[in-house]
Amino acid sequence: MKIKDLTLRKLSIPFRTAFKHASATRLETESVIAIAESESGKMGYGEGCPRSYVTGESQESCLQFFEKHKPDFPQLHGLNQLREWVAQNRSTIDSNPAAWCSIEMAILDLIARERNVSVEDLLSLPEICGSFKYTAVMGLNSLPSFKKQLQRYLEIGFTDFKIKISGKLEEDKERIELSTSFINDPSKIRLDANNVWDQPEDCIQYMESLEPSFFAIEEPISKNDFKGHKNIFAALKLPIILDESFCRLSQFDELQEVPVKFILNIRVSKMGGILRSLEIIQEAKRLNIPVIVGAQVGETSLLTRAALTLCSAFRDNIVAQEGAFGTHLLEYDITPSPLMFGTKGNLNASKAGQKPGLGIHVDSKTLNAFTFH
Known part of the structure; x- marks a missing residue:
């Protein structure tokens, strides 16, 4: 070629x-x-x-x-x-x-x-088959908008939730209490702080003010502050999801020096493509580090499809998937047949895996x- x-x-x-x-x-x-x-x-x-x-x-x-x-x-x-x-x-x-x-x-x-x-066949990976279950991601909307979005997700049948937090305790409490009034199991909820705190002590104080025991918290403090993550985990015993703080293979050395239960949020784009993402998840599997296959806000069906390559190859090591919003979020997708979640947050991707290449008609x-x- x-x-x-x-x-x-x-x-x-x-x-x-x-x-x-x-x-x-x-x-x-x-x-x-x-x-x-x-x-x-x-x-x-x-x-x-x-x-x-x-x-x-x-x-x-x-x-x-x-x-x-x-x-x-x-x-x-x-x-x-x-x-x-x-x-x-x-x-x-x-x-x-x-x-x-x-x-x-x-x-x-x-x-x-x-x-x-298919790309899977090209890379000697398992062909994509069956369905994939996605997480409902809740942004920092006003309380009425947040409630409306939450109810839509519940009507669809989502059971796994990621809630963005601002660090403003009373505002966040309103959203979290509203969520837990509908979601009976707080372990199905993870929080995402997007590096809102500078000091681990501020995060610890904030989290101790919340009653439920959540699944994990994502990026609570400044990017790459692994010592601060260690202090947070020691105080809260809450798994910490790394997103902005984990973008390349060499960072595994830093993780192994800190006794914290980490979960990695792997997004194909921030890792530098499919090949590097596969390499990183393989190493995470070897080290028994769980993985979330995430997504950047605004991805089209192309990156949704690329993420499925990872999810199909490492189903047993992946604890959650994010993304697949398609035209739920975008006014248009670049394909007439968007890859996006449906009932219960599921995406049936079997057809995509049966076509040449990534199988996306642009x-x-x-x-x-x-x-x-």
Whole structure:
């Protein structure tokens, strides 16, 4: 296979409703889309979600990365070449994971389409089959909006919940008490603070003011403050989910030095693509560290599909899945058949796994309407 053309575009699709957490408020997607074309005319697509507060990236930095390394990409026409580039450019990808994620996905999709096999078959992984169960994610809405959203999730049949918190105790208590009045088992609820506290003592005091015993708390304090996480765990005995604080394989060394029950939130974009995500989950499995396969707010069906590759390969090590919002959140998806959760928060992905590549049919009109250079 030869890559005839490879381009990278910014993607901005409006949301149906604003999504707010402690680090940002979003009204539209903030992504990049890579498009790879072979000499035979087949197309491959990839997506990355740059986030300044997670990986230090932006849409502009992704375009700069693409232009800098563009001469290399036509040589990545096979899986071996792609793996070699990832291995040789590890530190570069560490600084540009979302940018590389979009490019790697597009090339993997293209290679698999050229061979008329799924990405799973290409990577010698189990084919996607059956259904996948997702978490209901609750943002920092006003109490009436929060209640309306919660009731919608309950009507759909969700049983697993992630609640964003602001660190403002009385406001958060209202949302949490409302949630627990409907959700009988607090162990089905995890909290996400998005690094709202600077000091572990502030987190400990806050959490001790809440009555229920939750499943875990995500990113309570400043990114990469592993000593602070140790103090929080010692005081609360509450598992700590790492998201912004875990973005690359080398960080396992830091985890092993701290006696804390960690759970890793693995998002394909922030890890730097499918290949690196698989590598990280494999190491987490070896170390008996549970994993949540997460999602950036505003992902399209492309990254939803990429995450399914991980979930299918490591079902036994994954304690929860996030994302698959599709047009529940987006005004439009880039495919006429979005991959998104349905009744009880389930997504039946069997059909996606039976098609070549990532199996996503990208609608060119929608893509052109919402992408720009």
